[in-house]
Amino acid sequence: xxxxxxxxxxxxxxxxxxxxxxxxxxxxxxxxxxxxxxxxxxxxxxxxxxxxxxxxxxxxxxxxxxxxxxxxxxxxxxxxxxxxxxxxxxxxxxxxxxxxxxxxxxxxxxxxxxxxxxxxxxxxxxxxxxxxxxxxxxxxxxx
Numbered sequence: 001x002x003x004x005x006x007x008x009x010x011x012x013x014x015x016x017x018x019x020x021x022x023x024x025x026x027x028x029x030x031x032x033x034x035x036x037x038x039x040x041x042x043x044x045x046x047x048x049x050x051x052x053x054x055x056x057x058x059x060x061x062x063x064x065x066x067x068x069x070x071x072x073x074x075x076x077x078x079x080x081x082x083x084x085x086x087x088x089x090x091x092x093x094x095x096x097x098x099x100x101x102x103x104x105x106x107x108x109x110x111x112x113x114x115x116x117x118x119x120x121x122x123x124x125x126x127x128x129x130x131x132x133x134x135x136x137x138x139x140x141x142x143x
Contacts (some may be wrong), residue, residue, distance in 0.1 A: 002030050002083070014066040024048045025059045026083065029069055033082045034091075034100040040081065074100070074129045090128040096137035103130060 002010075007026040008018045016022065021044065028043035029035060035043070041056045060081060063069040067086070073079045074093045080100065090103040115123060133141065 002026075010068055014068055016062060016066060020048050021051055021055050021059050022063065024051070025056060025063060026068065029063075029081045030083045033084065033102070034072070034080045036078045036080050072100075074131075088125055090126075090130065092130040092132065094134035094137055095131055096133055096141075099134045099136075101134075103128075 004023060004027070007023050007030075010026070011018045011022055024044040024047045025040060027047065028040050032039060032043060037057065037060065040060070041051075041053055044051055044056055060069065060071070064071050064081070069081050069083060070085045071079050071081055072091060074091065077093070077098065082102075084102060088105055090105070092101050092103050093099070115121075
């Protein structure tokens with residue numbers, strides 16, 4: 001569980017100033033994994049009041065840049081953010097409702113997958129997106 005003091009420490013360790021918007025964005029993304037930017041803006045405004053959309057975009061960019069957030073964007077969707085970073089996990093996306101869930105590393109140690117030909121790259125991450133129907137959408141389809 002991350003607390004406001006954990007978020008403050010994380011910001012300081014990343015050489016970022018501790019500000020209300022940064023704390024609010026970290027808290028919002030932590031509480032709502034895979035949230036899109038509009039959802040994050042709504043949660044931040046509920047927490048700290050007036051804040052511009054641009055300020056939230058700037059904070060998301062800064063936090064992603066220092067590795068405190070991870071930005072994902074499965075094909076055909078908007079950018080989404082999460083605080084689960086550094087473990088090279090993957091995602092499963094519902095083709096019907098767009099729900100997203102974490103999937104732990106596919107096989108073995110990071111980067112999870114061994115490329116059949118690395119073309120001379122030193123691979124340090126693999127990104128996999130599984131697609132299908134979530135349980136609710138599968139049940140609705142059968143009904």
